Amino acid sequence: MTVYVAPELKPPEPPPEARQLGAWVWLRKNLFNTWYNGVLTVVLAVGIVWGARGAFAFLLSPDRLWGVIPPNATNYAVDVYPRPELTRIWVTLAVVMVLVGLSSATWRPTGKTSWGTILAVVRATGVAAFAVGLLVPPTFVGRNPLLVGGAVLVLLGAVGIRAAGPAAREERLPMLGVLAGVLVLALVVIWLLPVAKTTKVPWTIEVLVLAAAHLVGRPLVRAVGEKTLKVVLSFLWVLSLPVIYLHLERKPVIPWEVVVSWLPWVLPVLVVGYLAILYASRAGRERAAALNALLVVAALAVWFVPSPMVVRLLMLVLVGFTLAAPTFASSGNGRRNFMVGWSGATFFLVYFVTLAVAETGLETQGDFLGGLNLTFLLALGGMLLSFPIGIMMALGRTSTMPIFRLLSTGYIEIVRGVPLITVLFFADKVVPRFLPPGLDFDGVVKAIIAIALFSGAYLAENVRGGLQSIPKGQYEAARALGMTTAQMTMLITLPQALRAVIPAIVGQVISLFKDTSLVAIIGLADFFRVARDIVPNQPASLGSQIENLVMAAVVYWIFTFSFSRASLRLERKLGVGTR
Amino acid sequence: MADNGKRDIIICEDVKKWFGDFQALRGISTRVYEQEVVVIIGPSGSGKSTWIRCINRLEVHQEGRIIVDGIELTSDVRNIEQIRSEVGMVFQQFNLFPHLTVMQNITLAQTWVRKRTKAEAEEKAMALLERVGIPEQAHKFPGQLSGGQQQRVAIARSLAMDPKIMLFDEPTSALDPEMIKEVLDVMKELAQSGMTMLVVTHEMGFAREVADRVIFMDQGQIVEEGTPEHFFTNPQHDRTKLFLSQIL
Numbered sequence: 001m002t003v004y005v006a007p008e009l010k011p012p013e014p015p016p017e018a019r020q021l022g023a024w025v026w027l028r029k030n031l032f033n034t035w036y037n038g039v040l041t042v043v044l045a046v047g048i049v050w051g052a053r054g055a056f057a058f059l060l061s062p063d064r065l066w067g068v069i070p071p072n073a074t075n076y077a078v079d080v081y082p083r084p085e086l087t088r089i090w091v092t093l094a095v096v097m098v099l100v101g102l103s104s105a106t107w108r109p110t111g112k113t114s115w116g117t118i119l120a121v122v123r124a125t126g127v128a129a130f131a132v133g134l135l136v137p138p139t140f141v142g143r144n145p146l147l148v149g150g151a152v153l154v155l156l157g158a159v160g161i162r163a164a165g166p167a168a169r170e171e172r173l174p175m176l177g178v179l180a181g182v183l184v185l186a187l188v189v190i191w192l193l194p195v196a197k198t199t200k201v202p203w204t205i206e207v208l209v210l211a212a213a214h215l216v217g218r219p220l221v222r223a224v225g226e227k228t229l230k231v232v233l234s235f236l237w238v239l240s241l242p243v244i245y246l247h248l249e250r251k252p253v254i255p256w257e258v259v260v261s262w263l264p265w266v267l268p269v270l271v272v273g274y275l276a277i278l279y280a281s282r283a284g285r286e287r288a289a290a291l292n293a294l295l296v297v298a299a300l301a302v303w304f305v306p307s308p309m310v311v312r313l314l315m316l317v318l319v320g321f322t323l324a325a326p327t328f329a330s331s332g333n334g335r336r337n338f339m340v341g342w343s344g345a346t347f348f349l350v351y352f353v354t355l356a357v358a359e360t361g362l363e364t365q366g367d368f369l370g371g372l373n374l375t376f377l378l379a380l381g382g383m384l385l386s387f388p389i390g391i392m393m394a395l396g397r398t399s400t401m402p403i404f405r406l407l408s409t410g411y412i413e414i415v416r417g418v419p420l421i422t423v424l425f426f427a428d429k430v431v432p433r434f435l436p437p438g439l440d441f442d443g444v445v446k447a448i449i450a451i452a453l454f455s456g457a458y459l460a461e462n463v464r465g466g467l468q469s470i471p472k473g474q475y476e477a478a479r480a481l482g483m484t485t486a487q488m489t490m491l492i493t494l495p496q497a498l499r500a501v502i503p504a505i506v507g508q509v510i511s512l513f514k515d516t517s518l519v520a521i522i523g524l525a526d527f528f529r530v531a532r533d534i535v536p537n538q539p540a541s542l543g544s545q546i547e548n549l550v551m552a553a554v555v556y557w558i559f560t561f562s563f564s565r566a567s568l569r570l571e572r573k574l575g576v577g578t579r
Numbered sequence: 580m581a582d583n584g585k586r587d588i589i590i591c592e593d594v595k596k597w598f599g600d601f602q603a604l605r606g607i608s609t610r611v612y613e614q615e616v617v618v619i620i621g622p623s624g625s626g627k628s629t630w631i632r633c634i635n636r637l638e639v640h641q642e643g644r645i646i647v648d649g650i651e652l653t654s655d656v657r658n659i660e661q662i663r664s665e666v667g668m669v670f671q672q673f674n675l676f677p678h679l680t681v682m683q684n685i686t687l688a689q690t691w692v693r694k695r696t697k698a699e700a701e702e703k704a705m706a707l708l709e710r711v712g713i714p715e716q717a718h719k720f721p722g723q724l725s726g727g728q729q730q731r732v733a734i735a736r737s738l739a740m741d742p743k744i745m746l747f748d749e750p751t752s753a754l755d756p757e758m759i760k761e762v763l764d765v766m767k768e769l770a771q772s773g774m775t776m777l778v779v780t781h782e783m784g785f786a787r788e789v790a791d792r793v794i795f796m797d798q799g800q801i802v803e804e805g806t807p808e809h810f811f812t813n814p815q816h817d818r819t820k821l822f823l824s825q826i827l
C-alpha cells in the first residue's frame with residue numbers, strides 16, 4: 001500500500017470559460033439527437049410555419065380594417081369620459097406617477113443587468129422580425145422593412161456581443177437605469193414618429209413627473225428614514241384609490257352646510273378617541289379590554305341613533321385602533337406613530353365621505369369612466385382591497401378561535417364556489433336592496449368591491465398555504481421570546497408566508513387583471529367592452545370587431561407578461577426558494 | 580431555599596403531561612436554585628424536551644405545579660408572556676428568523692417586547708455579538724452563516740431579553756463536530772457568569788465540567804439525579820448504568 005500525502009493544499013481556481021457551442025452542434029444536440037426527435041422537430045417546424053403563414057395572411061389581408069384603431073385611441077383609453085375633462089385623467093395619472101417615483105426611490109429595486117443581456121434581447125428581436133418578414137405574404141408593404149430591420153438588429157446584437165467580449169456578461173447596469181433608458185427612448189419615438197400625435201405633451205409631462213418624483217425621493221429617504229417612508233407610502237397607495245376615484249367621477253360641489261353639521265359629532269369623537277388610545281396604550285390589558293368593550297357598544301349604538309354616516313365609520317376606525325393600542329402603542333415612539341396613523345386615517349375618512357356626499361358637477365351622470373382607465377382602476381382597486389381581505393381570511397382560517405375559523409372558512413368556500421359573474425351580479429342587484437334607500441354606490445365601486453371579495457378568497461388560500469409552510473420552530477422561537485400572537489403574526493410568520501407565495505399571488509393578480517373584463521355584466525364599459533361592442537359599432541368602423549379583439553388580446557398580454565417578468569425579478573431579489 | 584442558602588427559582592411538583600393517551604411526563608418533582616447549572620440526560624423519547632418546554636409553557640402540563648421565579652404557570656395569559664420573557668430558550672434547530680438579518684433577529688423582541696429604543700437594542704445586540712464572538716456577522720442573514728454561528732446568534736438573541744433562566748434543548752446536536760466546541764465555549768462562559776441553566780445534552784464532557792447537577796430521565800420520570808462526580812463514578816440505578824455504558 002502506497003501512502004499519499006498532498007504536498008500542499010491547492011488554492012481555488014476560477015471556473016473554466018463556458019464553452020461556446022457552434023450552431024450546428026447545438027442543433028444536433030438539442031433538436032436532432034435521436035431519429036424520433038428529428039422527426040418531431042421537422043413536423044413541428046412545418047406546423048409552426050404553416051400556422052404562422054396562415055395567421056399573417058389573415059392579419060395582413062387588405063380586408064383588415066386596422067386603420068380604425070388609431071383614431072379610436074381616446075375611446076380605448078377612457079370611453080365616453082367627457083372630453084373637456086380629460087385633464088383630470090392626466091392629473092390622476094400624475095398622482096400615480098408621483099407615487100411610483102417615490103416608491104422606486106424608497107424601495108430601490110437593486111436588480112442589475114448586463115450589456116450582454118440587452119444585446120441578446122436586441123438580437124432575438126431581430127431574429128423574430130426577420131422570421132416574421134419571411135412568413136408574411138409577399139404583397140405586404142412592411143415585408144422589406146421587416147427583413148432589413150431584422151437583419152440589422154441581428155448584426156448589431158451579434159457584433160456588439162462579440163466586441164464586448166467577456167465584459168458583456170458582467171451584471172453592472174442598474175435595472176432602474178435601463179428602464180429609464182426605455183422611457184427616454186419611448187419619448188424620442190413619440191416626438192419623432194407620427195404616433196400619439198395629440199398626447200405627446202401630456203405623456204412627456206408624465207414621464208418628467210415620474211423622474212422628478214424619483215429624484216426628490218432620494219434625498220427624502222435620507223431625510224425621513226427608509227422605514228418611515230415605506231410605511232407612509234404604503235398608506236398613501238391605499239389612500240390613493242378613493243382619491244383617484246373621486247377625482248375622476250366627481251367635480252365636487254361640496255355641501256358645506258352638511259359638513260359643518262357633522263362637527264358636533266366629529267369633534268367629540270376626536271377628543272374621546274385621543275384619550276381612549278392614550279388610556280388603552282398605558283393602562284394594563286384588563287382595563288384596556290374594559291374600555292374596548294365600552295367603545296364597541298358605543299360604536300354599535302351610533303348605528304341605531306340618527307347620526308351622520310361619517311361618525312359611524314369614525315367610531316369603527318377608533319375601535320380598531322384602540323384594540324391594537326396595547327400591542328403597538330405601548331412605548332413612547334410607537335405611541336406617537338400610532339397617533340399619527342389614527343389621525344391620518346380619520347382625516348382621510350372625513351375627506352372621502354365629504355367628497356362622496358358632494359354633488360357631481362360633471363356633465364354626464366353615473367358611470368362614465370371607461371376604457372383602459374377603468375380596467376386599471378378596477379385592477380388596482382381590486383388588488384389593494386383584496387390583500388387585506390385575503391390576509392385576514394387566511395389568518396382567520398388558521399386561527400385557534402373556532403368562530404373566526406368558521407366564518408372565514410365559510411366565506412372562502414362560498415366565494416370560491418361561485419363564478420365571478422355571480423358575485424358581480426350579486427353586488428350590483430342584490431346588495432342595494434339591503435342598504436337604506438337612497439344609499440347606493442356607483443357601479444365602479446360595486447365592481448371593485450366584488451372583485452376584491454372574489455379575489456380575496458383565492459388570495460386567502462394562497463396565504464394560508466404560505467402560513468402552513470412555516471416551520472413550527474418559528475412560532476416557538478417567537479413565543480419563547482415573549483411575543484404576543486399579534487406580534488408573532490405581523491413580524492415573523494406573515495412576512496415569511498407572503499414571501500413564500502409570491503408566485504401564487506402574482507398568478508392571482510394576473511387573473512384578477514383579466515377578470516376585470518367581466519364587469520360588462522353590470523353595464524360598465526371597460527377596455528374589453530370598448531373593443532368588443534363600442535368601437536366596432538361606430539359608423540366609421542363598422543365590422544372591425546376582429547381587429548379590435550386582436551388588439552385587445554395583445555394589450556392584455558403585454559400587461560400580464562410584464563407582471564410575470566417583474567415578479568420573477570422580485571422573487572429573485574427576495575430569494576424565494578433559496579436561503 | 581436550597582441547602583446552600585440560594586433561592587429556588589424553578590419548582591416542579593409532580594408535573595404530569597399527556598399527548599392524547601400517551602403519558603409523556605409521569606410526575607416530575609425537583610427544584611432548581613438560582614445560578615445552578617442542571618444537565619438533563621436520557622434516552623430518546625424519555626420526555627426531556629417535553630419537560631423543559633413545559634417550563635416556558637411551549638407545552639402545557641395537565642397536572643402538578645410549576646413555579647418559575649415565584650409565579651405559578653396557569654392558563655392566565657399575562658403570566659405566560661411575563662415568564663417567557665424571563666426564560667430564554669435555545670433550540671436544536673436554532674430557529675432564527677430567516678427573513679431578518681442577525682442584527683434584526685436580536686433587536687426585534689427587545690424593541691417589541693422589552694420596549695427598548697432601537698439604539699439601545701442595537702447597542703445591546705452588538706455587545707452580545709461580541710460576547711459570543713461574531714460581531715462581524717451582524718448584517719448577514721442567518722442563511723449565510725454556519726450552523727455554529729447561527730446557534731451563537733440564537734443564544735445572543737435569547738440573552739438580549741435579559742432572562743433569569745436559560746433553557747437549552749440539545750443545542751449542539753445539529754452541529755458538525757468542529758462547531759460544537761464554539762457553542763459549548765459560549766455556554767461555559769455563560770454558566771461561569773452565574774446564569775441559571777437547564778441543558779438537555781449528550782455532551783458528557785460539558786456535563787462533567789460545568790454541571791452542578793445531572794438529572795437522568797427515562798419513561799417520563801426522573802430516574803436518578805446527583806452531582807456529575809456521582810454519575811460518572813458511582814451511578815446507582817441499573818437503568819442509569821446501562822444508559823451511561825451505551826454513551827460513554
Ligand SMILES: Nc1ncnc2c1ncn2[C@@H]1O[C@H](COP(=O)(O)OP(=O)(O)OP(=O)(O)O)[C@@H](O)[C@H]1O
Nearest residue numbers: 598599601603621622623624625626627628629630
Ligand atoms: N406533540 C406531540 N404529540 C404526541 N406525542 C409527542 C409530542 N411531543 C412529544 N411526544 C412524545 O412524547 C415522548 C417524549 O418526547 P420528548 O420530545 O420530550 O423526548 P426527548 O427526551 O426530548 O427525546 P429526544 O432525545 O429524541 O429529543 C416521546 O415518546 C414523543 O413521541
Ligand SMILES: [Mg+2]
Nearest residue numbers: 627628629748
Ligand atoms: Mg428532545
